[in-house]
Amino acid sequence: MDDLVSVEAVSRRFPLDHSEVRALDDASLSVERGEFLAIAGPSGSGKSTLLNLMGCIDKPTSGRIVLDGEDTSKLSPARLSAFRREKIGFVFQTFNLIPVFTARENVEFPLLVQGVSADERRHRAMDALESVGIAARAQHRPDLLSGGERQRVAVARAIVHRPALVLADEPTANLDTHNATQLIDLMRELNLTLGLTFIFSTHDQRLLEHTPRIIRLCDGQVVEDMQHAEVVHG
């Protein structure tokens, strides 16, 4: 397997009044293609910052991130935008669906931005909704869906364009335990069946039991990189 993501001595500092906060401190890790990986740690440990940097929506203060062979620090804003459009899928803690679009239209959105034809968009969006088990709710708007259903739609939206990497920042934070477990299982299933690389962050210990690789962060530093041998290959 080859590296999809390579985080090399990355730091991210934010100015705060007259001092600065080190959200990420000299972090290094690599993620191989097709991995299912959890970033764990308490609040403020730097999980979201790390995901934002890997998702190319933030820039490191120092160090570099190589994604799918591309040094992201060298890309222009326009190229970064195109890079995210093609290579990355996002799942957000608060779902972040477009409220005036139906579930299917939300899933179509990344394809719309890519310029895919209407027929193909519809077809691929329905396939994605089918794969997350919510095709029957395709014509419903987000406000008519439960939290679990909304997050499934969000997952469908993240995978519909077959990105190299799916990033999910605390995707279960707004779900109950049952729905949270189901969502992680769903993402793992998509990882195995479609071969997509998933990286998600969580501070919920129970969700990590079936996660083959866990990277623990504390105070912005990688403190543990653990592999569960028995679940690595599903």
Place this chain on the structure above:
Amino acid sequence: MAKFLLLAFRNIFRNRRRTLMTLLMVGGGVTGLLLAGGYFAFMTHGLREDTIRNGLGHLQIFTAEHFRRDEIRVLDTGIENWRQVAATVRTAPHVHGVAPRIEFYGMVSNGQKSSIFMGSAVDPDAERSLGFSTFLTAGKDLDGDQGSDVEALIGAGLAKSMNVKVGDGLTLFAVTSDGALNGVDVQIAGIVESGVAELDARYLRITLPSAQRLLQSDRITNLVVGLDDTANTDAVYNELIPRLSGLPQRMTVKKWIDLATYYKQVHNLFNGIFLFMGVIVFFMVLMSSVNTLLMAMFERTREIGTMLAMGTPRAWIILLLMAEATLLGVLGAAGGLAAGNLLGVLLNASGLHLPPPPGYTVSVPFRVLHVPAMMVSSSILVIVSLALASILPAVRASRLQIVEALAHV
């Protein structure tokens, strides 16, 4: 692109109350412009046709020297063979009729009191055939019979200042072409009121033969040409120029607009007021919409951040917000057009009259014309205002820092 426009359209109705307020403001602006502009159009259209039908005609023909004439001996530069000129003009298409005139000045006396008058000598039959009307308040109009050679119509103000009435005799004095002072006796056949007080205080009308006897000349000062439609004025003007160039005397043709000084002043005044109103509506829509659209953008910060995170080009965000504002403008304009036209119909049906304007003695009916060009320009004005108002919020939205936008609560 259709999906993108659908997104813009649906976004308009996310906050219905705010959208309704914006639509009311935009629609109100269009309605106001339509009503005011429709009223101005009615006034200027009415004034134009009144000006033409009150005797100005659509075109007037003078000799080329007329405008360099001696105001006392007006016929020195008059048209000599005017019947030939009139016959030439009548052969042009769209010409409804031609009326000879002598416009002159003189003194009028009733034996006790004298006054300056502004005289107009006409062929009554020719005037009537052109539909030129006289507003009689007493007596009767001049007719083309022999007897009317000694009759006159005088303005209500002049009659009042001279203390004369219908049936009274007057003596008219004027300078002949030879420079001598000549006089004729006339009898007042009727009293007229144009609605313009200054004109009524000096106006006197006699027949052409009376004036030619008074001025000792067969010439006339001008020919008034009436057309079948005001819209044909330019076409007939262009037709007449070459036709008249072959005549022995050099002629000048004037369009009604060149002679209607008062009409032009009123038209310019209304245009100025309408422009001022348009500027006010433009800034009203612009200023209030900037605030509304900024609020809408602020509420959707996280959503915009999400779209940017998914790789949506920043230009798309600008276009989306501008499309929303433009669609809002289109809806507001459509509502304003409907309301403005409906109110116009209701106001026209109400038979409302406004008090006489300064210098006038009769009240003015309140009518609103439905002018397509005004509907288009008012709509474009508010749509452009909203599109411009959206630029600032749209650019701000496109420049959002994604991480900060996603964390927005």
